[in-house]
Amino acid sequence: MTIIIDTGNRIAAKAAIMAKPAVVAAYPITPQTTLVEAIAEYVATGEFKGDYICVESEHSAMSACIGASAAGSRTFTATSSHGLLLMHEMLHWAALARLPVVMCNINRVVGPGWNIWVDENDSISQRDTGWIQFYCSSNQEIFDTVIQAFKLAEHEKVVLPVMVNLNAFILSHTSMPADVPEQRIVDDFLGSYVPKWKLDIENPITFGNIIGPDYYYKVRKAMQDAQDHARKLIPQISREWKKLSGYYHGDLLELYKCEGAEYILLSMGAIGAESKIAIDNLQKTGHKIGLARVRVIRPFPIEEIIALGKQADLIVIDRNISVGLEGALFSEVKTALYGESEADVHGFIAGLGGKDVTYKDIETMCTKAMKGKTKHQIWYGVEE
Amino acid sequence: MKKYPVETSISYPKKGAMGKTGNWRVFRPILDKTKCVKCLRCWVFCPEASIHREKDGTVSIDYEYCKGCGVCANECNVKAILMKREEAEKK
Numbered sequence: 001m002t003i004i005i006d007t008g009n010r011i012a013a014k015a016a017i018m019a020k021p022a023v024v025a026a027y028p029i030t031p032q033t034t035l036v037e038a039i040a041e042y043v044a045t046g047e048f049k050g051d052y053i054c055v056e057s058e059h060s061a062m063s064a065c066i067g068a069s070a071a072g073s074r075t076f077t078a079t080s081s082h083g084l085l086l087m088h089e090m091l092h093w094a095a096l097a098r099l100p101v102v103m104c105n106i107n108r109v110v111g112p113g114w115n116i117w118v119d120e121n122d123s124i125s126q127r128d129t130g131w132i133q134f135y136c137s138s139n140q141e142i143f144d145t146v147i148q149a150f151k152l153a154e155h156e157k158v159v160l161p162v163m164v165n166l167n168a169f170i171l172s173h174t175s176m177p178a179d180v181p182e183q184r185i186v187d188d189f190l191g192s193y194v195p196k197w198k199l200d201i202e203n204p205i206t207f208g209n210i211i212g213p214d215y216y217y218k219v220r221k222a223m224q225d226a227q228d229h230a231r232k233l234i235p236q237i238s239r240e241w242k243k244l245s246g247y248y249h250g251d252l253l254e255l256y257k258c259e260g261a262e263y264i265l266l267s268m269g270a271i272g273a274e275s276k277i278a279i280d281n282l283q284k285t286g287h288k289i290g291l292a293r294v295r296v297i298r299p300f301p302i303e304e305i306i307a308l309g310k311q312a313d314l315i316v317i318d319r320n321i322s323v324g325l326e327g328a329l330f331s332e333v334k335t336a337l338y339g340e341s342e343a344d345v346h347g348f349i350a351g352l353g354g355k356d357v358t359y360k361d362i363e364t365m366c367t368k369a370m371k372g373k374t375k376h377q378i379w380y381g382v383e384e
Numbered sequence: 385m386k387k388y389p390v391e392t393s394i395s396y397p398k399k400g401a402m403g404k405t406g407n408w409r410v411f412r413p414i415l416d417k418t419k420c421v422k423c424l425r426c427w428v429f430c431p432e433a434s435i436h437r438e439k440d441g442t443v444s445i446d447y448e449y450c451k452g453c454g455v456c457a458n459e460c461n462v463k464a465i466l467m468k469r470e471e472a473e474k475k
Contacts, residue, residue: 096392096393097392097393098392196388196389203386205396206397206401207392207393209395210402211393216393219392221391
């Protein structure tokens with residue numbers, strides 16, 4: 001193991017090339033640019049031996065990954081915000097065609113107004129595409145999750161694309177130490193990619209052909225079953241990686257000081273990391289509160305959240321808004337609890353447009369919820 | 385042939401994998417063998433492989449799969465193929 005100090009983007013690039021994809025196709029967009037530049041550097045130094053395809057748009061980047069993956073290649077790309085949105089059609093395609101593409105998405109605000117800072121509306125609005133979605137909270141977790149993403153995507157009971165999300169600038173451009181294992185460990189963990197099926201002139205088949213309603217219905221059900229398998233596999237893969245690398249960032253949730261808690265905070269991404277400091281401070285002042293950082297939102301951690309709802313009242317912070325309803329995590333947590341728990345669920349919107357969310361802000365939100373003042377969702381920092 | 389277990393849209397090559405596409409046709413290509421010079425342009429250009437080569441060098445049209453796109457008639461230099469609207473089935 002070697003400790004390197006670098007930005008989230010460059011550590012993601014390091015993990016991606018250590019997984020040895022045969023094809024990377026990408027188009028630059030702030031704040032993802034330094035990630036794909038780092039891969040270009042690895043092409044120049046010879047450390048990346050696959051094909052790097054420079055395309056004319058994100059739609060083409062995902063299309064190239066789909067083609068390469070269908071031909072049996074391990075495939076990686078990265079994007080952000082409007083780039084992810086331009087891929088939207090092909091995100092559905094990659095998932096329905098059951099292609100294990102791995103992609104980093106740097107969570108950035110959707111315009112207008114033009115804004116390059118963090119919120120999670122870009123990836124949250126892709127929840128229904130069939131992609132598995134991870135949210136990272138540190139550069140170490142980015143490295144480990146990118147490696148785990150390939151293992152999960154390519155598993156014969158999953159065969160679905162995986163999106164690894166990291167927050168713009170707070171993670172993408174901030175240098176932090178990350179412990180990078182020897183190449184041999186990654187090679188042993190992932191093995192070489194053996195596609196379950198592929199375009200092959202020895203066995204000619206057509207992908208993406210017309211299918212009738214009955215069969216299409218089965219295709220959708222098979223995707224749902226694959227996500228259910230992924231839900232069981234994520235803890236196994238996290239623990240297998242822990243044995244090899246020593247690093248573990250939780251399963252679908254990362255539970256932090258939840259023992260005996262009467263309130264549990266749920267948050268994601270960089271706010272999830274900041275929340276730990278808030279929980280430490282609140283516990284010091286006698287509050288019985290813990291943290292469940294949501295690491296995976298698809299597949300949704302249904303059973304884990306029901307268990308939390310049976311233990312404690314829940315507080316949810318969303319750095320996204322499903323306009324016309326509420327924050328997506330708030331909605332989905334309540335959905336998971338329906339008929340299973342009587343827990344109160346308090347919701348906050350915070351940090352949209354890259355507005356800073358400090359541990360003090362998180363403490364304030366938690367304190368408000370613990371006083372029982374919030375049932376409906378509150379726009380933190382706007383309501384005063 | 386190898387069959388794959390993953391539930392997605394895969395089709396395996398066989399004649400008429402999409403069913404009898406001839407019933408999509410609105411215009412029917414009619415070949416006049418007296419004009420045909422056996423150049424095989426229609427056979428080359430047919431996107432659905434619905435023009436068959438016969439042993440004597442002439443061609444015939446497979447109406448079970450011909451969708452009536454008219455590419456053959458357009459490509460025929462001697463106008464040996466004409467497109468004629470399909471008539472409604474007589475009851």
